[in-house]
Amino acid sequence: MTYKSPLLQRHGAVEAGGLDAGVAAHYSDPIREQRLLAGVHGAAATAVVDLSHRGVVTVSGPDRLSWLNTLSSQQLTNLAPGVGTELLLLTIQGRIEYDARVLDDGETTWLIVENDEAAPLAAWLTSMKFMLRVEVADVSAGFAVLGSTHEVPEWDALLRWRDPWPEVAVGGYSYAVVPEDGHPGRERSWFEYLVPAAELEATVGERPLAGVWAAEALRIAAWRPRRGAETDEKTIPHELDLLRTAVHLSKGCYKGQETVARVHNLGHPPRRLVFLQLDGSQHTLPAPGSAVSVGGRTVGTVTSVAQHYEMGPIALAVVKRTVDPEAELTVEDDGEQYAAAQEVIVAPDAGQVVGRATGFLRAPR
Missing domain, CATH: 3.30.1360.120 (Probable tRNA modification gtpase trme; domain 1)
Known part of the structure; x- marks a missing residue:
């Protein structure tokens, strides 16, 4: 039911x-x-x-x-x-x-x-x-x-x-x-x-x-x-x-x-979660499942999207680990393209050995 x-x-x-x-x-x-x-x-x-x-x-x-x-x-x-x-x-x-x-x-x-x-x-x-x-x-x-x-x-x-x-x-x-x-x-x-x-x-x-x-x-x-x-x-x-x-x-x-x-x-x-600030000039939001790309190459997927009361259109996405954290991303949905600035959530080199070397990650409590 x-x-x-x-x-x-x-x-x-x-x-x-x-x-x-x-x-x-x-x-x-x-x-x-x-x-x-x-x-x-x-x-x-x-x-x-x-x-x-x-x-x-x-x-x-x-x-x-x-x-x-x-x-x-x-x-x-x-x-x-x-x-x-x-x-x-x-x-x-x-x-x-x-x-x-x-x-x-x-x-x-x-x-x-x-x-x-x-x-x-x-x-x-x-x-x-x-x-x-x-x-x-x-x-x-x-x-x-x-x-x-x-x-x-x-x-x-x-x-x-x-x-x-x-x-x-x-x-x-x-x-x-x-x-x-x-x-x-x-x-x-x-x-x-x-x-x-x-x-x-x-x-x-x-x-x-x-x-x-x-x-x-x-x-x-x-x-x-x-x-x-x-x-x-x-x-x-x-x-x-x-x-x-x-x-x-x-x-x-x-x-x-x-x-x-x-x-x-x-x-x-192999993949990492990122936060996206989306271009709000189109007054629409891409749907979850929309492709995330860099230079025309698909590197991930939008997973959640919303209109935030302060930040405007925002999203979470899962992308390949190797995506450059500085890269400008594009979200594509049904012919529409949205510029997306990424904010790193999971470090690209996430893993205990590398994390301790870089200082990015915190050891278990």
């Missing part, structure tokens, strides 16, 4: 497409909504975002954290109740299959995922139970997610996941060129609240709503990758700087660990 949020009945709601089908792209004024979500010029952020299309999977039982620890890229055995983290489930080749926001309440581990991840993730986890004391359930129909850049005091009783981005977690590693105190992700706080689906409208109440376009613009500006947008069937974590929040480099064995370790210690990821 195709999901449709009850909040699409709110005045001005225009439904989103793609990954965000089923919730509102905006409520008739996306730039104003973005400002209300971000909080600008000293004003407090007030808007919340309907993310009720997200998938939610629960894992309960006394073995849940140690079990998830053996399966995933993240160290979870000592995860404290209420502390948010992120895990990846990888293929044997180290490619990203699932990317989950993780929160434990002391009895149950909650995994918040993209809409299309919940059912296959629950099925795969169930197949991996063996004799362990765990129970897996896809509870997406019973729970909704609301996003916010601020903590909502009236929602203190709700389970709340705080995005760890862009902090370099214990066991993590930064592949970014910029110093940590200059990372644009530090300008964005992000929280996701779990709400019983039947209480979604009452929980929102009269609070102003911002569409997912507003949330996406702030995510892109923070260089925060998203599964299904920045990823494809070949993506490894290093390409998106996900070693900082989603990978513990010194934990025990898990599927895909060999690739993670080999690329980190001996090689370089």
Whole structure:
């Protein structure tokens, strides 16, 4: 069944497409909504975002954290109740299959995922139970997610996941060129609240709503990758700087660990994430999937794009590692061409040995 949020009945709601089908792209004024979500010029952020299309999977039982620890890229055995983290489930080749926001309440581990991840993730986890004391359930129909850049005091009783981005977690590693105190992700706080689906409208109440376009613009500006947008069937974590929040480099064995370790210690990821400032003179935006080229040669793909309330048209793209960081890029979409100034996110020589030699990268904590 195709999901449709009850909040699409709110005045001005225009439904989103793609990954965000089923919730509102905006409520008739996306730039104003973005400002209300971000909080600008000293004003407090007030808007919340309907993310009720997200998938939610629960894992309960006394073995849940140690079990998830053996399966995933993240160290979870000592995860404290209420502390948010992120895990990846990888293929044997180290490619990203699932990317989950993780929160434990002391009895149950909650995994918040993209809409299309919940059912296959629950099925795969169930197949991996063996004799362990765990129970897996896809509870997406019973729970909704609301996003916010601020903590909502009236929602203190709700389970709340705080995005760890862009902090370099214990066991993590930064592949970014910029110093940590200059990372644009530090300008964005992000929280996701779990709400019983039947209480979604009452929980929102009269609070102003911002569409997912507003949330996406702030995510892109923070260089925060998203599964299904920045990823494809070949993506490894290093390409998106996900070693900082989603990978513990010194934990025990898990599927895909060999690739993670080999690329980190001996090689370089074949592609790298970049931030693009797009030429806004055409008053249109290229679509995700548009080709990125240098001198007529395709070198990558636009993965996410948005109109930012301050910076104008911006995007994330994944390009070949060897692309000159100083090169002027061109984005091509259906015959239209957009000049694009690139800002390096993942260093072209990303990898532990080279990174320590150049000083670009930060060692594991």
